[in-house]
Amino acid sequence: MPTVEELIDRARKNEEIARRLFDIEVQIMNIGHCSDFFDQLLTLVAEKFNIEHVWVSLTDSPINDHILRSICGDREQEQSSALHVMATMDFLQATQSSREPILINDGFKKYRYLIPQAVYPKLGSMAILPLVVDGKIIGSLNLGDNSPDRYEPSKDSFFLKQLAVKASISLAGVSIREKISFLATRDPLTLLRNRREMEESLERELSRSRRHHDPLALVFIDCDDFKLVNDTYGHDCGDLYLKYVANKLIDMTRKGDMVFRFAGDEFVLVLPNQNTADAEMIAGRIKDHLSASPLMYRGLQVSVSISYGSISTDQLVEPTHKTLLKAADEKLYQMKKHKPPRCSLIEAFDLH
Numbered sequence: 001m002p003t004v005e006e007l008i009d010r011a012r013k014n015e016e017i018a019r020r021l022f023d024i025e026v027q028i029m030n031i032g033h034c035s036d037f038f039d040q041l042l043t044l045v046a047e048k049f050n051i052e053h054v055w056v057s058l059t060d061s062p063i064n065d066h067i068l069r070s071i072c073g074d075r076e077q078e079q080s081s082a083l084h085v086m087a088t089m090d091f092l093q094a095t096q097s098s099r100e101p102i103l104i105n106d107g108f109k110k111y112r113y114l115i116p117q118a119v120y121p122k123l124g125s126m127a128i129l130p131l132v133v134d135g136k137i138i139g140s141l142n143l144g145d146n147s148p149d150r151y152e153p154s155k156d157s158f159f160l161k162q163l164a165v166k167a168s169i170s171l172a173g174v175s176i177r178e179k180i181s182f183l184a185t186r187d188p189l190t191l192l193r194n195r196r197e198m199e200e201s202l203e204r205e206l207s208r209s210r211r212h213h214d215p216l217a218l219v220f221i222d223c224d225d226f227k228l229v230n231d232t233y234g235h236d237c238g239d240l241y242l243k244y245v246a247n248k249l250i251d252m253t254r255k256g257d258m259v260f261r262f263a264g265d266e267f268v269l270v271l272p273n274q275n276t277a278d279a280e281m282i283a284g285r286i287k288d289h290l291s292a293s294p295l296m297y298r299g300l301q302v303s304v305s306i307s308y309g310s311i312s313t314d315q316l317v318e319p320t321h322k323t324l325l326k327a328a329d330e331k332l333y334q335m336k337k338h339k340p341p342r343c344s345l346i347e348a349f350d351l352h
Protein backbone atom coordinates (compact mmCIF):
# COMPACT_ATOMS: atom_id res chain seq x y z
CA MET A 1 0.00 0.00 0.00
CA PRO A 2 1.57 3.37 -0.97
CA THR A 3 1.89 5.95 1.78
CA VAL A 4 0.13 9.34 1.57
CA GLU A 5 3.51 10.99 0.86
CA GLU A 6 4.13 8.55 -1.97
CA LEU A 7 0.69 9.25 -3.44
CA ILE A 8 1.24 13.02 -3.23
CA ASP A 9 4.66 12.62 -4.84
CA ARG A 10 3.18 10.53 -7.65
CA ALA A 11 0.41 13.09 -8.23
CA ARG A 12 2.99 15.87 -8.39
CA LYS A 13 5.07 13.95 -10.93
CA ASN A 14 2.00 13.25 -13.04
CA GLU A 15 1.06 16.90 -12.95
CA GLU A 16 4.54 17.81 -14.11
CA ILE A 17 4.35 15.35 -17.03
CA ALA A 18 0.91 16.69 -17.99
CA ARG A 19 2.29 20.25 -17.94
CA ARG A 20 5.17 19.30 -20.23
CA LEU A 21 2.81 17.55 -22.61
CA PHE A 22 0.64 20.64 -22.65
CA ASP A 23 3.71 22.81 -23.41
CA ILE A 24 4.54 20.58 -26.37
CA GLU A 25 0.96 20.66 -27.63
CA VAL A 26 0.82 24.48 -27.47
CA GLN A 27 4.04 24.78 -29.45
CA ILE A 28 3.17 22.32 -32.19
CA MET A 29 -0.52 22.93 -32.75
CA ASN A 30 -0.26 26.01 -35.02
CA ILE A 31 2.74 25.08 -37.12
CA GLY A 32 2.13 25.57 -40.86
CA HIS A 33 4.46 22.98 -42.42
CA CYS A 34 4.92 19.28 -41.74
CA SER A 35 8.71 19.59 -41.95
CA ASP A 36 8.72 22.27 -39.20
CA PHE A 37 6.22 20.19 -37.26
CA PHE A 38 8.48 17.13 -37.09
CA ASP A 39 11.57 19.24 -36.32
CA GLN A 40 9.79 20.94 -33.42
CA LEU A 41 8.07 17.81 -32.14
CA LEU A 42 11.29 15.77 -32.01
CA THR A 43 13.29 18.57 -30.40
CA LEU A 44 10.62 19.32 -27.79
CA VAL A 45 10.01 15.68 -26.85
CA ALA A 46 13.74 15.01 -26.52
CA GLU A 47 14.33 18.13 -24.43
CA LYS A 48 11.28 18.09 -22.16
CA PHE A 49 11.55 14.40 -21.30
CA ASN A 50 15.28 14.00 -21.66
CA ILE A 51 15.05 11.20 -24.20
CA GLU A 52 18.15 9.82 -25.88
CA HIS A 53 16.70 8.79 -29.22
CA VAL A 54 13.56 10.30 -30.74
CA TRP A 55 12.56 9.69 -34.32
CA VAL A 56 9.55 9.35 -36.55
CA SER A 57 8.80 6.38 -38.80
CA LEU A 58 6.47 7.09 -41.68
CA THR A 59 4.94 4.49 -43.96
CA ASP A 60 5.35 4.89 -47.71
CA SER A 61 1.58 4.81 -48.17
CA PRO A 62 0.18 7.39 -50.65
CA ILE A 63 -1.61 9.07 -47.74
CA ASN A 64 1.81 10.27 -46.62
CA ASP A 65 2.77 11.68 -50.03
CA HIS A 66 2.07 15.27 -49.17
CA ILE A 67 3.84 14.97 -45.80
CA LEU A 68 6.94 13.60 -47.54
CA ARG A 69 6.68 16.25 -50.24
CA SER A 70 6.52 18.89 -47.54
CA ILE A 71 9.64 17.50 -45.93
CA CYS A 72 11.79 16.98 -49.00
CA GLY A 73 10.21 19.25 -51.62
CA ASP A 74 9.61 17.84 -55.10
CA ARG A 75 12.66 15.62 -54.93
CA GLU A 76 13.32 12.11 -53.63
CA GLN A 77 13.31 11.58 -49.90
CA GLU A 78 16.69 11.13 -48.29
CA GLN A 79 16.65 8.84 -45.25
CA SER A 80 17.69 10.58 -42.06
CA SER A 81 17.98 9.26 -38.55
CA ALA A 82 15.19 11.63 -37.39
CA LEU A 83 12.71 10.74 -40.10
CA HIS A 84 12.59 7.24 -41.32
CA VAL A 85 10.43 6.12 -44.26
CA MET A 86 9.51 2.45 -44.49
CA ALA A 87 7.28 0.05 -46.41
CA THR A 88 3.70 0.14 -45.11
CA MET A 89 3.48 -3.67 -44.98
CA ASP A 90 6.65 -3.93 -42.85
CA PHE A 91 5.34 -1.30 -40.48
CA LEU A 92 1.88 -2.80 -40.05
CA GLN A 93 3.26 -6.32 -39.71
CA ALA A 94 5.76 -5.33 -37.03
CA THR A 95 3.27 -3.27 -35.01
CA GLN A 96 0.28 -5.50 -35.85
CA SER A 97 -1.57 -2.27 -36.67
CA SER A 98 -1.66 -1.44 -32.96
CA ARG A 99 -3.24 1.89 -32.05
CA GLU A 100 -1.85 1.63 -28.54
CA PRO A 101 1.75 2.42 -27.54
CA ILE A 102 4.08 -0.58 -27.80
CA LEU A 103 6.81 -0.84 -25.16
CA ILE A 104 9.71 -3.21 -25.76
CA ASN A 105 13.08 -3.96 -24.25
CA ASP A 106 13.76 -7.19 -26.06
CA GLY A 107 13.26 -8.76 -29.50
CA PHE A 108 14.12 -5.61 -31.48
CA LYS A 109 14.65 -7.70 -34.59
CA LYS A 110 10.93 -7.77 -35.27
CA TYR A 111 10.93 -3.95 -35.32
CA ARG A 112 14.22 -3.53 -37.20
CA TYR A 113 12.62 -1.71 -40.14
CA LEU A 114 11.31 0.94 -37.77
CA ILE A 115 14.67 1.67 -36.24
CA PRO A 116 17.30 3.85 -37.94
CA GLN A 117 20.56 1.97 -38.46
CA ALA A 118 22.52 4.41 -36.31
CA VAL A 119 20.20 3.84 -33.32
CA TYR A 120 19.70 0.07 -33.55
CA PRO A 121 22.93 -1.12 -31.84
CA LYS A 122 22.49 1.23 -28.85
CA LEU A 123 18.87 0.52 -28.10
CA GLY A 124 17.99 -0.95 -24.64
CA SER A 125 14.27 -0.19 -24.77
CA MET A 126 11.83 1.71 -26.94
CA ALA A 127 8.28 3.00 -27.11
CA ILE A 128 6.43 3.01 -30.41
CA LEU A 129 3.63 5.57 -30.35
CA PRO A 130 1.27 5.19 -33.33
CA LEU A 131 0.46 8.32 -35.31
CA VAL A 132 -3.11 8.24 -36.56
CA VAL A 133 -4.33 10.82 -39.07
CA ASP A 134 -7.88 10.76 -40.49
CA GLY A 135 -8.42 7.40 -38.82
CA LYS A 136 -5.42 5.77 -40.54
CA ILE A 137 -2.12 4.72 -39.00
CA ILE A 138 0.52 6.67 -40.90
CA GLY A 139 3.58 5.76 -38.84
CA SER A 140 4.87 6.25 -35.34
CA LEU A 141 6.70 8.58 -33.02
CA ASN A 142 9.44 6.50 -31.44
CA LEU A 143 11.28 7.03 -28.19
CA GLY A 144 14.40 5.04 -27.45
CA ASP A 145 16.69 4.65 -24.49
CA ASN A 146 19.99 2.88 -24.02
CA SER A 147 18.69 1.37 -20.77
CA PRO A 148 16.33 -1.62 -20.91
CA ASP A 149 14.29 -0.24 -17.97
CA ARG A 150 12.89 3.01 -19.30
CA TYR A 151 10.27 1.49 -21.64
CA GLU A 152 9.82 -1.83 -19.92
CA PRO A 153 6.64 -3.48 -21.33
CA SER A 154 4.95 -3.71 -17.92
CA LYS A 155 5.14 0.08 -17.40
CA ASP A 156 2.05 2.28 -17.47
CA SER A 157 1.74 3.88 -20.91
CA PHE A 158 -1.00 6.39 -20.09
CA PHE A 159 1.15 9.49 -20.74
CA LEU A 160 2.76 7.94 -23.80
CA LYS A 161 -0.70 7.45 -25.23
CA GLN A 162 -1.51 11.09 -24.48
CA LEU A 163 1.63 12.15 -26.31
CA ALA A 164 0.68 9.96 -29.30
CA VAL A 165 -2.82 11.43 -29.42
CA LYS A 166 -1.63 15.04 -29.09
CA ALA A 167 1.01 14.53 -31.79
CA SER A 168 -1.54 12.85 -34.10
CA ILE A 169 -4.19 15.57 -33.68
CA SER A 170 -1.66 18.36 -34.22
CA LEU A 171 -0.19 16.60 -37.26
CA ALA A 172 -3.67 16.24 -38.77
CA GLY A 173 -4.17 20.02 -38.39
CA VAL A 174 -0.77 20.88 -39.88
CA SER A 175 -1.33 18.46 -42.70
CA ILE A 176 -4.72 19.98 -43.64
CA ARG A 177 -3.35 23.53 -43.53
CA GLU A 178 -0.41 22.50 -45.67
CA LYS A 179 -2.61 20.61 -48.15
CA ILE A 180 -4.77 23.71 -48.66
CA SER A 181 -1.77 25.93 -49.30
CA PHE A 182 -0.20 23.25 -51.53
CA LEU A 183 -3.28 23.09 -53.75
CA ALA A 184 -3.32 26.87 -54.06
CA THR A 185 0.27 27.00 -55.27
CA ARG A 186 0.46 23.93 -57.53
CA ASP A 187 -0.61 22.97 -60.98
CA PRO A 188 -3.04 20.07 -60.40
CA LEU A 189 -1.81 17.97 -63.36
CA THR A 190 1.96 17.95 -62.92
CA LEU A 191 2.02 19.06 -59.26
CA LEU A 192 4.70 21.55 -60.22
CA ARG A 193 4.48 25.04 -58.73
CA ASN A 194 2.13 27.23 -60.74
CA ARG A 195 2.71 30.51 -62.57
CA ARG A 196 1.75 32.71 -59.62
CA GLU A 197 4.29 30.90 -57.47
CA MET A 198 6.85 31.40 -60.22
CA GLU A 199 6.33 35.15 -60.17
CA GLU A 200 6.71 35.29 -56.40
CA SER A 201 9.74 32.99 -56.33
CA LEU A 202 11.37 34.88 -59.15
CA GLU A 203 10.96 38.21 -57.32
CA ARG A 204 12.43 36.65 -54.19
CA GLU A 205 15.35 35.09 -56.07
CA LEU A 206 16.00 38.33 -57.95
CA SER A 207 16.39 40.32 -54.74
CA ARG A 208 18.63 37.59 -53.35
CA SER A 209 20.78 37.69 -56.49
CA ARG A 210 21.03 41.53 -56.27
CA ARG A 211 21.97 41.35 -52.58
CA HIS A 212 24.68 38.74 -53.10
CA HIS A 213 25.78 39.90 -56.58
CA ASP A 214 25.16 36.38 -57.89
CA PRO A 215 23.71 35.65 -61.30
CA LEU A 216 20.26 34.13 -61.66
CA ALA A 217 19.27 32.23 -64.79
CA LEU A 218 15.86 31.50 -66.24
CA VAL A 219 15.00 28.93 -68.90
CA PHE A 220 11.71 29.10 -70.77
CA ILE A 221 10.73 25.69 -72.17
CA ASP A 222 8.00 24.85 -74.67
CA CYS A 223 7.10 21.38 -75.93
CA ASP A 224 7.36 21.03 -79.70
CA ASP A 225 4.20 20.20 -81.63
CA PHE A 226 2.40 19.29 -78.46
CA LYS A 227 -0.98 19.89 -80.10
CA LEU A 228 -0.14 16.96 -82.40
CA VAL A 229 0.36 14.67 -79.39
CA ASN A 230 -3.19 15.45 -78.27
CA ASP A 231 -4.55 15.17 -81.79
CA THR A 232 -2.76 11.90 -82.56
CA TYR A 233 -2.91 9.96 -79.28
CA GLY A 234 -5.63 11.76 -77.35
CA HIS A 235 -5.75 14.09 -74.38
CA ASP A 236 -4.84 11.38 -71.84
CA CYS A 237 -1.57 10.80 -73.63
CA GLY A 238 -1.05 14.59 -73.78
CA ASP A 239 -1.52 14.74 -70.00
CA LEU A 240 0.95 11.88 -69.47
CA TYR A 241 3.42 13.62 -71.77
CA LEU A 242 3.26 16.82 -69.70
CA LYS A 243 3.73 14.87 -66.45
CA TYR A 244 6.63 12.98 -68.02
CA VAL A 245 8.36 16.21 -69.03
CA ALA A 246 7.66 17.76 -65.60
CA ASN A 247 9.24 14.79 -63.80
CA LYS A 248 12.27 14.82 -66.07
CA LEU A 249 12.74 18.53 -65.37
CA ILE A 250 12.71 17.84 -61.64
CA ASP A 251 15.05 14.84 -61.99
CA MET A 252 17.52 16.67 -64.18
CA THR A 253 17.90 19.82 -62.09
CA ARG A 254 19.53 20.36 -58.74
CA LYS A 255 18.01 20.76 -55.29
CA GLY A 256 18.10 24.60 -55.21
CA ASP A 257 16.71 24.91 -58.74
CA MET A 258 13.01 25.57 -59.21
CA VAL A 259 10.67 24.11 -61.82
CA PHE A 260 7.29 25.67 -62.69
CA ARG A 261 4.48 24.93 -65.09
CA PHE A 262 3.95 28.28 -66.75
CA ALA A 263 0.92 27.39 -68.89
CA GLY A 264 -0.26 24.57 -71.22
CA ASP A 265 2.91 22.97 -72.58
CA GLU A 266 5.27 25.65 -71.22
CA PHE A 267 7.61 25.28 -68.28
CA VAL A 268 10.08 27.60 -66.57
CA LEU A 269 13.29 26.74 -64.75
CA VAL A 270 14.73 29.25 -62.28
CA LEU A 271 18.38 28.50 -61.61
CA PRO A 272 20.04 30.44 -58.78
CA ASN A 273 23.77 31.14 -59.16
CA GLN A 274 23.86 30.19 -62.82
CA ASN A 275 24.83 32.32 -65.80
CA THR A 276 23.50 31.99 -69.34
CA ALA A 277 26.19 29.52 -70.40
CA ASP A 278 25.34 27.26 -67.43
CA ALA A 279 21.63 27.52 -68.19
CA GLU A 280 22.23 26.73 -71.88
CA MET A 281 24.18 23.66 -70.88
CA ILE A 282 21.50 22.45 -68.44
CA ALA A 283 18.66 23.07 -70.92
CA GLY A 284 20.63 21.46 -73.78
CA ARG A 285 21.28 18.39 -71.64
CA ILE A 286 17.57 18.11 -70.79
CA LYS A 287 16.56 18.54 -74.44
CA ASP A 288 19.01 15.84 -75.58
CA HIS A 289 17.90 13.49 -72.85
CA LEU A 290 14.21 13.94 -73.68
CA SER A 291 14.86 13.46 -77.40
CA ALA A 292 16.57 10.17 -76.60
CA SER A 293 13.90 9.02 -74.10
CA PRO A 294 10.49 8.65 -75.74
CA LEU A 295 7.38 8.33 -73.61
CA MET A 296 5.90 4.84 -73.68
CA TYR A 297 2.15 5.01 -74.24
CA ARG A 298 0.08 1.86 -74.83
CA GLY A 299 3.06 0.09 -76.34
CA LEU A 300 3.96 3.02 -78.59
CA GLN A 301 6.99 5.22 -78.36
CA VAL A 302 5.89 8.84 -78.34
CA SER A 303 8.89 10.97 -79.13
CA VAL A 304 9.45 13.97 -76.87
CA SER A 305 10.90 17.23 -78.06
CA ILE A 306 11.31 20.63 -76.45
CA SER A 307 12.61 24.04 -77.43
CA TYR A 308 14.01 26.51 -74.93
CA GLY A 309 15.38 29.97 -74.43
CA SER A 310 17.71 30.84 -71.57
CA ILE A 311 18.90 34.10 -70.09
CA SER A 312 20.58 35.25 -66.91
CA THR A 313 20.56 38.48 -64.94
CA ASP A 314 24.12 39.40 -65.96
CA GLN A 315 22.91 39.90 -69.54
CA LEU A 316 20.24 42.45 -68.66
CA VAL A 317 20.70 46.02 -67.43
CA GLU A 318 18.07 46.10 -64.72
CA PRO A 319 16.55 42.65 -64.69
CA THR A 320 13.01 42.21 -63.40
CA HIS A 321 10.96 39.05 -63.52
CA LYS A 322 9.14 40.41 -66.58
CA THR A 323 12.29 41.32 -68.56
CA LEU A 324 13.90 37.97 -67.74
CA LEU A 325 10.85 36.09 -68.96
CA LYS A 326 10.57 38.26 -72.07
CA ALA A 327 14.23 37.79 -72.99
CA ALA A 328 14.04 34.01 -72.46
CA ASP A 329 10.79 33.86 -74.46
CA GLU A 330 12.45 35.73 -77.37
CA LYS A 331 15.31 33.23 -77.41
CA LEU A 332 12.82 30.37 -77.28
CA TYR A 333 11.06 31.90 -80.26
CA GLN A 334 14.35 31.93 -82.18
CA MET A 335 14.86 28.24 -81.48
CA LYS A 336 11.27 27.45 -82.50
CA LYS A 337 11.76 29.36 -85.74
CA HIS A 338 14.61 27.09 -86.70
CA LYS A 339 13.03 23.75 -85.81
CA PRO A 340 11.88 21.67 -88.78
CA PRO A 341 8.09 21.85 -89.35
CA ARG A 342 6.05 18.69 -88.66
CA CYS A 343 2.50 18.19 -89.81
CA SER A 344 1.91 14.69 -88.46
CA LEU A 345 3.37 12.89 -85.49
CA ILE A 346 3.08 9.51 -87.16
CA GLU A 347 5.14 10.78 -90.03
CA ALA A 348 7.48 12.81 -87.90
CA PHE A 349 8.15 10.01 -85.40
CA ASP A 350 8.28 7.34 -88.02
CA LEU A 351 5.83 5.05 -86.26
CA HIS A 352 4.72 3.18 -89.39
Ligand SMILES: Nc1nc2c(ncn2[C@@H]2O[C@H](COP(=O)(O)OP(=O)(O)OP(=O)(O)O)[C@@H](O)[C@H]2O)c(=O)[nH]1
Pocket: 189, 222, 223, 224, 225, 226, 227, 228, 230, 234, 235, 236, 237, 238, 239, 242, 263, 264, 265, 336
Ligand atom coordinates in the same frame (compact mmCIF):
# COMPACT_ATOMS: atom_id res chain seq x y z
N1 LIG B 1 -3.42 17.15 -72.82
C1 LIG B 1 -3.31 18.44 -72.47
N2 LIG B 1 -3.20 19.38 -73.41
C2 LIG B 1 -3.07 20.67 -73.03
C3 LIG B 1 -3.05 21.03 -71.68
N3 LIG B 1 -2.88 22.38 -71.60
C4 LIG B 1 -2.81 22.83 -72.87
N4 LIG B 1 -2.92 21.81 -73.74
C5 LIG B 1 -2.88 21.85 -75.21
O1 LIG B 1 -1.56 22.20 -75.59
C6 LIG B 1 -1.61 22.63 -76.95
C7 LIG B 1 -0.55 23.67 -77.16
O2 LIG B 1 -0.56 23.92 -78.51
P1 LIG B 1 0.33 25.01 -79.20
O3 LIG B 1 0.39 26.23 -78.33
O4 LIG B 1 -0.17 25.17 -80.60
O5 LIG B 1 1.77 24.42 -79.20
P2 LIG B 1 2.47 23.28 -80.05
O6 LIG B 1 1.51 22.35 -80.73
O7 LIG B 1 3.43 22.65 -79.12
O8 LIG B 1 3.20 24.10 -81.16
P3 LIG B 1 4.68 24.73 -81.09
O9 LIG B 1 4.79 25.36 -79.74
O10 LIG B 1 4.73 25.70 -82.19
O11 LIG B 1 5.65 23.61 -81.25
C8 LIG B 1 -3.04 23.11 -77.19
O12 LIG B 1 -3.63 22.26 -78.14
C9 LIG B 1 -3.74 22.93 -75.82
O13 LIG B 1 -5.06 22.51 -75.96
C10 LIG B 1 -3.19 19.99 -70.69
O14 LIG B 1 -3.18 20.21 -69.46
N5 LIG B 1 -3.30 18.71 -71.13
